[in-house]
Amino acid sequence: MKPINIGLLGIGTVGSGTFAVLKRNREEIARRAGREIVIKIIADRDLEKARCLAGDGIVVTDNVYEVIEHPDIDIVVELIGGLTIARELILKAIAQGKHVVTANKALLASYGTEIFAAAHEKGVMVAFEAAVAGGIPIIKALREGLTANRLEWIAGIINGTANFILSEMREKGLPFETVLDQAKQLGYAEADPAYDIEGIDAAHKITIMAAIAFGIPVQFDKAYIEGITKLTREDIRYAEELGYRIKLLGITKRVSSGIELRVHPTLIPVRRLIANVEGVMNAIVVKGDAVGTTLYYGAGAGAEPTASSVIADLVDVTRMHTADPMHRVPSLSFQPDLLSDTPVISMDEVETSYYLRMHAVDQSGVLADITRILANFDISINAMIQKEPDEHEDKASIIILTHLTIEKNINAAIAKIEALPVIMGQVIRIRIEELNNK
Amino acid sequence: MKPINIGLLGIGTVGSGTFAVLKRNREEIARRAGREIVIKIIADRDLEKARCLAGDGIVVTDNVYEVIEHPDIDIVVELIGGLTIARELILKAIAQGKHVVTANKALLASYGTEIFAAAHEKGVMVAFEAAVAGGIPIIKALREGLTANRLEWIAGIINGTANFILSEMREKGLPFETVLDQAKQLGYAEADPAYDIEGIDAAHKITIMAAIAFGIPVQFDKAYIEGITKLTREDIRYAEELGYRIKLLGITKRVSSGIELRVHPTLIPVRRLIANVEGVMNAIVVKGDAVGTTLYYGAGAGAEPTASSVIADLVDVTRMHTADPMHRVPSLSFQPDLLSDTPVISMDEVETSYYLRMHAVDQSGVLADITRILANFDISINAMIQKEPDEHEDKASIIILTHLTIEKNINAAIAKIEALPVIMGQVIRIRIEELNNK
Secondary structure: OOOEEEEEEOOOHHHHHHHHHHHHOHHHHHHHHOOOEEEEEEEOOOHHHHHHHHOOOOEEEOOHHHHHOOOOOOEEEEOOOOOOOHHHHHHHHHHOOOEEEEOOHHHHHHHHHHHHHHHHHHOOOEEOHHHOOOOOOHHHHHHHHOOOOOEEEEEEEOOHHHHHHHHHHHHHOOOHHHHHHHHHHOOOOOOOOHHHHOOHHHHHHHHHHHHHHHOOOOOHHHOEEOOOOOOOHHHHHHHHHOOEEEEEEEEEEEEOOEEEEEEEEEEEEOOOHHHHOOOOEEEEEEEEOOOEEEEEEEEOOOHHHHHHHHHHHHHHHHHHOOOOHHHOOOOOOOOHHHOOOOOEOOHHHOEEEEEEEEEEEOOOOHHHHHHHHHHHOOOOEEEEEEEOOOOOOOEEEEEEEEOOEEHHHHHHHHHHHHOOOOEEEEEEEEEEOOOOOO | OOOEEEEEEOOOHHHHHHHHHHHHOHHHHHHHHOOOEEEEEEEOOOHHHHHHHHOOOOEEEOOHHHHHOOOOOOEEEEOOOOOOOHHHHHHHHHHOOOEEEEOOHHHHHHHHHHHHHHHHHHOOOEEOHHHOOOOOOHHHHHHHHOOOOOEEEEEEEOOHHHHHHHHHHHHHOOOHHHHHHHHHHOOOOOOOOHHHHOOHHHHHHHHHHHHHHHOOOOOHHHOEEOOOOOOOHHHHHHHHHOOEEEEEEEEEEEEOOEEEEEEEEEEEEOOOHHHHOOOOEEEEEEEEOOOEEEEEEEEOOOHHHHHHHHHHHHHHHHHHOOOOHHHOOOOOOOOHHHOOOOOEOOHHHOEEEEEEEEEEEOOOOHHHHHHHHHHHOOOOEEEEEEEOOOOOOOEEEEEEEEOOEEHHHHHHHHHHHHOOOOEEEEEEEEEEOOOOOO
């Protein structure tokens, strides 16, 4: 059979990885796909670098439209990223009848619904395994592997940079800023690491997974996002003492009032498998009503792991591109005309439990004041530790784990506690998730 | 669109689970599949039970051929199991132009190649996610999620009964027989548990995964199989002291001389995520050249977890059944006319490292004798512990961890060591796998 022709937009880290893996495993990939998958044309601003990488026989251009409009191209691979030109290019490629493979999580988290609808109308596929958790085939698991289930929740370590920082802070007892500098030196963090450490990247990914899991449109603007920049090694240490580990999790959950969609540092029991995922690795736990909890683990970034997902999509499209468009796997797992309007609920309405830490003047009656405030908001206490003040100090640390309550109640209680004259500074609040099989 | 009609062969544990989940999640499954998936007819020997479960509107019969020959049935689901009638039924269903979904690992591990070839010729699909690791979508990951990779090895905890027994032996320090009895009482082990504890069930599953990973025919008869019946709590404890945990693993690996295919108790480093998979849970680690190591974890058995996989296959077939048969996902990932004849190598040729434990008379020169024998076979020692004899005893336990060597060499060395007059009884030999990302 004649080869499938690929046009590549962008030959940075993932583009180069895709090129290298397609070349190295060419024979084995063709045996799986049923025909050869050949890169025909590459567009990149850096023409010299692209030419050097491509070698002979591949057209290199700095004109992206040349790729999209190329009559021989079956699949356009968009690896430019970002929200500027990628959206226009993908929509134009679809309009030209090209299938699209993309790793662009930021784009899909905001404009995915529009893009998938355009693809559906035109009868082409848009595949995006590489957009979430690098090499882990989690999109395929959600979209195809778990279709029997009413999915209940997903919780994932889906940003390797943040997980590396938290692992190092815990293992070496170092403060956030020191480890962030190390991560930059090791190439694990960008010069501007805001996307990773502020939780934005994780929010893009959990937004996409929520859409597939629950059959709702992508709604990045509804995600609650809190990063790891304010975490201290003290809280990491106290969490360990209590049998928990702190991870930056992307969480989405189906509750009676709608869908929760949130990214924040989270205490999870150390005995859970996912609590033991360290360094730059990613892992996602998915809970379905039939299957129970399943977990998917692997490299969440890097040239070749991400290329692994890009090429898996290329093989998928190759295997299915001749099929009747009404009988293909829908991009979001659910048929596009059968999406649900179940709302994403506000963080104020989320029910979870909490780790609280505060500094209090070491005098009688303090605990009574705090526990009375919590009781007034109907918040019950699961565990409490009081750490005696160090010598030459008069402030004790009080750590409280609460049972389940509503976010707006804990916030109101915290405001009251902070207003107590015996409480010094702010109350630290970190959410807890048990992630059990119930 | 008109519904997809299912005929169910066998309504035991998995059949009942499939029935229950299809009914409970009917609306959500239809939104994913694009049409309703309806069980039309059920065949089971126990007519009364089947009728009671099915309720009105579903034909119940004790004649399996009525299902296979039913003109309205699109997909036959084979949940009878075993090697007796299932093979004939599946081949007849294929001949009738029915798609087939099966959970029959024993059948596929021996006759899969023949069955897939028949299906390919007739242009129908045979799906079997439920045959390996219950609810974990590992077949999909191997067949579709990791197609970019030259796969290097797979190592899996793929028998929950055996893993439960090993977990309990370690956590509670109990002997094998005691825990086996408990497992029977809990319903985790069959009255005749041979398939589970002798490694046969795990060998069926790793045989199927090897075929998909390496594009070779299924060759259950070539698998090396060793169960857990001879494991002692002493070895489990010594392994822990050395930083290892003992798991029954199914292993398949691509090496220069061919494919390794084996099931046996294995020491793996405690720090690996898979070492921490306890109880009846399953987990599979897959190493690809591009993606590195990925891990898949979940329930490996049970009515609803297995039903989750059966129904995922039903949705897959529903989504793809109208597609051009030449452009579907091949059953074994590789195109059926492009399978490889790479041989499965004999266990004698396998290279790995070993844990050895022996009882020796506590006298000088013993270690010199043992180490000389190992050196003569070019086996180098990684670690050695000598446990002093208990009071009133004169035999010391000697534990040796070797570096990599060839199985036939270690066996020859063990024979020589056992022949030493100072060595009492047999040398215990357990294989070690590092399962690292290299």
